[in-house]
Amino acid sequence: MSEKKRIGIAGLGTVGAQVVARLLAGAVPGAVVTAVSARDAKRDRGVDLSAQRFVANPLDLAAAEDVDVVVELMGGEGGAALELVQAALRAGKPVVTANKAMLAAHAEGLSDLSCVSPPVPLAFEAAVAGGIPVIKALREGMAGNEISRLSGILNGTCNYILSRMEVAKLSFEEALKEAQEKGFAEADPFLDVSGTDAGQKLVILSALGFGVAPNMAHVSITGIEQIAAQDISFAASFDSVIRLVAMAERRAETGGVFHQVMPMLVKKPASLAQVGNELNALKIEAEPVGSIFLQGPGAGGGATASAVLADISDIVQGFGRALFSKPTSAMKESASPKPPASEYYLRLALADKPGSMAKATQILAENGVSIEEVVQRSSQAGDRFLPVVFITHHCENSALRAALEALQSQQDICNEVLALPVFAEEM
Amino acid sequence: MSEKKRIGIAGLGTVGAQVVARLLAGAVPGAVVTAVSARDAKRDRGVDLSAQRFVANPLDLAAAEDVDVVVELMGGEGGAALELVQAALRAGKPVVTANKAMLAAHAEGLSDLSCVSPPVPLAFEAAVAGGIPVIKALREGMAGNEISRLSGILNGTCNYILSRMEVAKLSFEEALKEAQEKGFAEADPFLDVSGTDAGQKLVILSALGFGVAPNMAHVSITGIEQIAAQDISFAASFDSVIRLVAMAERRAETGGVFHQVMPMLVKKPASLAQVGNELNALKIEAEPVGSIFLQGPGAGGGATASAVLADISDIVQGFGRALFSKPTSAMKESASPKPPASEYYLRLALADKPGSMAKATQILAENGVSIEEVVQRSSQAGDRFLPVVFITHHCENSALRAALEALQSQQDICNEVLALPVFAEEM
Numbered sequence: 001m002s003e004k005k006r007i008g009i010a011g012l013g014t015v016g017a018q019v020v021a022r023l024l025a026g027a028v029p030g031a032v033v034t035a036v037s038a039r040d041a042k043r044d045r046g047v048d049l050s051a052q053r054f055v056a057n058p059l060d061l062a063a064a065e066d067v068d069v070v071v072e073l074m075g076g077e078g079g080a081a082l083e084l085v086q087a088a089l090r091a092g093k094p095v096v097t098a099n100k101a102m103l104a105a106h107a108e109g110l111s112d113l114s115c116v117s118p119p120v121p122l123a124f125e126a127a128v129a130g131g132i133p134v135i136k137a138l139r140e141g142m143a144g145n146e147i148s149r150l151s152g153i154l155n156g157t158c159n160y161i162l163s164r165m166e167v168a169k170l171s172f173e174e175a176l177k178e179a180q181e182k183g184f185a186e187a188d189p190f191l192d193v194s195g196t197d198a199g200q201k202l203v204i205l206s207a208l209g210f211g212v213a214p215n216m217a218h219v220s221i222t223g224i225e226q227i228a229a230q231d232i233s234f235a236a237s238f239d240s241v242i243r244l245v246a247m248a249e250r251r252a253e254t255g256g257v258f259h260q261v262m263p264m265l266v267k268k269p270a271s272l273a274q275v276g277n278e279l280n281a282l283k284i285e286a287e288p289v290g291s292i293f294l295q296g297p298g299a300g301g302g303a304t305a306s307a308v309l310a311d312i313s314d315i316v317q318g319f320g321r322a323l324f325s326k327p328t329s330a331m332k333e334s335a336s337p338k339p340p341a342s343e344y345y346l347r348l349a350l351a352d353k354p355g356s357m358a359k360a361t362q363i364l365a366e367n368g369v370s371i372e373e374v375v376q377r378s379s380q381a382g383d384r385f386l387p388v389v390f391i392t393h394h395c396e397n398s399a400l401r402a403a404l405e406a407l408q409s410q411q412d413i414c415n416e417v418l419a420l421p422v423f424a425e426e427m
Numbered sequence: 428m429s430e431k432k433r434i435g436i437a438g439l440g441t442v443g444a445q446v447v448a449r450l451l452a453g454a455v456p457g458a459v460v461t462a463v464s465a466r467d468a469k470r471d472r473g474v475d476l477s478a479q480r481f482v483a484n485p486l487d488l489a490a491a492e493d494v495d496v497v498v499e500l501m502g503g504e505g506g507a508a509l510e511l512v513q514a515a516l517r518a519g520k521p522v523v524t525a526n527k528a529m530l531a532a533h534a535e536g537l538s539d540l541s542c543v544s545p546p547v548p549l550a551f552e553a554a555v556a557g558g559i560p561v562i563k564a565l566r567e568g569m570a571g572n573e574i575s576r577l578s579g580i581l582n583g584t585c586n587y588i589l590s591r592m593e594v595a596k597l598s599f600e601e602a603l604k605e606a607q608e609k610g611f612a613e614a615d616p617f618l619d620v621s622g623t624d625a626g627q628k629l630v631i632l633s634a635l636g637f638g639v640a641p642n643m644a645h646v647s648i649t650g651i652e653q654i655a656a657q658d659i660s661f662a663a664s665f666d667s668v669i670r671l672v673a674m675a676e677r678r679a680e681t682g683g684v685f686h687q688v689m690p691m692l693v694k695k696p697a698s699l700a701q702v703g704n705e706l707n708a709l710k711i712e713a714e715p716v717g718s719i720f721l722q723g724p725g726a727g728g729g730a731t732a733s734a735v736l737a738d739i740s741d742i743v744q745g746f747g748r749a750l751f752s753k754p755t756s757a758m759k760e761s762a763s764p765k766p767p768a769s770e771y772y773l774r775l776a777l778a779d780k781p782g783s784m785a786k787a788t789q790i791l792a793e794n795g796v797s798i799e800e801v802v803q804r805s806s807q808a809g810d811r812f813l814p815v816v817f818i819t820h821h822c823e824n825s826a827l828r829a830a831l832e833a834l835q836s837q838q839d840i841c842n843e844v845l846a847l848p849v850f851a852e853e854m
Binding site for chain 1: 722
């Protein structure tokens with residue numbers, strides 16, 4: 001065995017501390033931790049760091065003579081994390097990061113620094129789906145395939161909330177509170193529940209699967225804040241659940257790749273419907289392989305540390321790879337703004353008076369939206385508006401939007417609308 | 428890009444023809460097919476081979492000056508396939524193979540030829556679980572983890588038969604016949620239904636996950652021939668299904684790794700119970716990652732070709748790896764003959780006369796096997812023996828075997844016994 005690679009780690013939170021502890025225990029034979037950096041040098045992290053050099057300024061790891069590989073676990077889209085990664089790549093030092101926000105926002109600059117000759121590896125397995133080796137499966141395991149669709153549950157916080165609303169009949173607010181208490185959601189849950197975090201992961205996967213340069217502006221993002229307990233209950237009456245699905249799909253007719261993060265109705269036999277609680281999952285549809293499904297823990301110290309260790313192992317064995325294999329400027333695939341046709345779950349609040357239903361269905365029909373199933377629940381005395389749910393046949397998104405606009409202009413008949421696409425198990 | 432790697436392919440069956448067609452279509456940018464070998468040079472395989480050199484004797488690919496990488500898709504445990512792979516490795520040429528029988532039987536010799544300095548890559552993603560990148564996930568994606576258990580559905584033929592018995596209420600024989608008609612089972616189904624094929628795949632996974640040198644003698648193998656329609660139906664009454672589970676488990680108490688291929692009762696919420704028809708799946712339990720689940724097509728031309736293309740892609744990019752990373756002689760982990768304690772599904776044929784049940788339950792109790800649930804179905808007039816099913820509490824395998832022996836010695840009371848372990852979702 002040649003000399004061990006010397007690892008410098010910036011960020012000693014839950015993940016960083018676990019990575020260091022396992023490296024010290026010999027989890028990756030070819031790696032030795034020589035230097036660490038964190039805000040607070042003195043904090044007890046349950047790991048003996050007396051043999052490691054403590055570096056006050058993380059940026060110094062890039063230039064340090066006793067560091068061959070830089071591991072960035074500080075987080076943050078820009079700032080010190082970005083500066084460190086850029087400096088390390090410029091110094092020709094391989095980098096391991098778990099930072100999806102940084103990769104989604106700065107893919108162009110980082111791929112330029114990584115895809116030089118010879119390439120400087122920039123590994124990021126931990127950035128998407130935590131401990132599930134989705135980067136490896138997609139980039140390497142599916143090499144030689146043509147990917148047609150990626151559909152994933154990429155945010156454990158949202159999946160936990162939706163699962164608890166389903167299983168324990170909680171409201172969104174109650175489920176969010178429980179997720180926060182259990183450590184599955186941040187004090188400020190915006191990045192998670194808004195779908196932003198899942199969108200960042202999706203553009204990274206899309207770069208690998210389709211060769212579309214990451215760009216958050218390509219992703220149509222809707223969060224789960226608008227999902228009510230009644231939607232979970234209506235979904236169940238269609239033998240379905242609601243999942244926040246991150247989806248990238250090659251559009252054969254219009255060209256380009258459509259990107260969307262959105263709560264969707266998922267029929268229960270589908271793999272994605274089986275993904276419960278804080279788990280993550282990714283379904284890869286490709287030719288010639290068919291459909292591959294991966295599931296596991298998408299967050300947490302152990303899962304994320306596992307992915308970081310895998311990246312370190314690859315790099316110390318000489319198997320590190322450049323970010324996205326080529327600069328984003330060389331990626332030719334385009335993003336498509338046009339959503340695919342879909343069935344939809346439509347929840348309308350209809351006025352409890354004669355003719356409302358007739359008028360609503362007429363407006364849908366006039367706009368080319370035809371109805372497959374309807375569920376209406378009995379009214380509570382005094383409710384002026386009652387929820388009615390339709391499952392539509394396949395229709396174009398433009399037709400649906402026109403229908404919804406027409407419905408919402410009739411405020412005396414319909415005062416609220418929620419439309420969720422139905423996940424198509426097969427493309 | 429440096430010069431393209433020249434690929435020589437031996438074996439042009441369903442998989443080989445697909446691999447060639449996709450390489451010709453540019454599926455792996457750094458690879459070009461220069462030579463092919465097959466029994467019949469003239470057969471129409473739906474792919475234009477006019478630009479490739481046809482080699483009558485596959486062994487010649489190893490020495491050929493126009494071949495950098497040898498792809499072995501002939502199959503067979505020894506013979507020409509083994510000779511070709513050995514000769515190619517000796518010549519320092521990387522090899523890609525889908526041949527699990529060969530790897531399981533000749534791991535020692537092949538690892539010695541591959542694990543030299545510098546290593547000669549021997550890639551085998553297609554040998555286990557077809558298109559699912561389980562080799563990559565386990566060897567690379569889980570690097571740095573300590574694996575505690577691997578449990579997989581690794582034979583699509585058996586899973587198809589068991590699924591059809593369950594869903595379409597077929598007998599074993601009817602389901603086997605259907606599998607043969609659909610091309611999911613060979614004319615001689617022995618290697619599949621006996622569990623041998625799954626065992627070969629399991630020892631390969633165990634070498635990667637646990638560092639146990641492959642040895643088929645380590646694996647306790649039971650096929651699915653003895654599973655009757657009534658077992659599927661009894662399983663359903665326990666909200667369970669029957670799956671042929673290939674399992675390798677680290678035994679903390681006794682040391683070593685236990686290997687078993689056996690039909691097991693799997694509770695329906697478990698991931699493995701969701702794996703239907705000809706699909707394959709692997710569950711990896713490890714520390715710190717937790718539990719990872721992978722599912723996809725385990726056989727068929729497209730799935731296997733996908734895995735072969737992935738291996739070729741790794742090799743042409745310089746990311747090929749030696750077989751098992753080290754010679755089997757350097758593997759130190761031992762196999763354990765002792766099965767873990769388990770709950771069991773016991774089906775007894777009990778005499779339809781007073782006292783039989785009392786006697787049977789007494790024998791179980793005397794041997795330390797305690798009962799959790801019982802199901803007895805109403806009798807058909809004239810049956811002298813009636814099926815009774817017990818689910819036991821956790822018990823040692825030795826206790827169970829003693830109990831079964833004692834039961835079977837009482838031929839007037841009990842004339843048939845089937846015992847299946849219950850799959851424990853968590854270790």
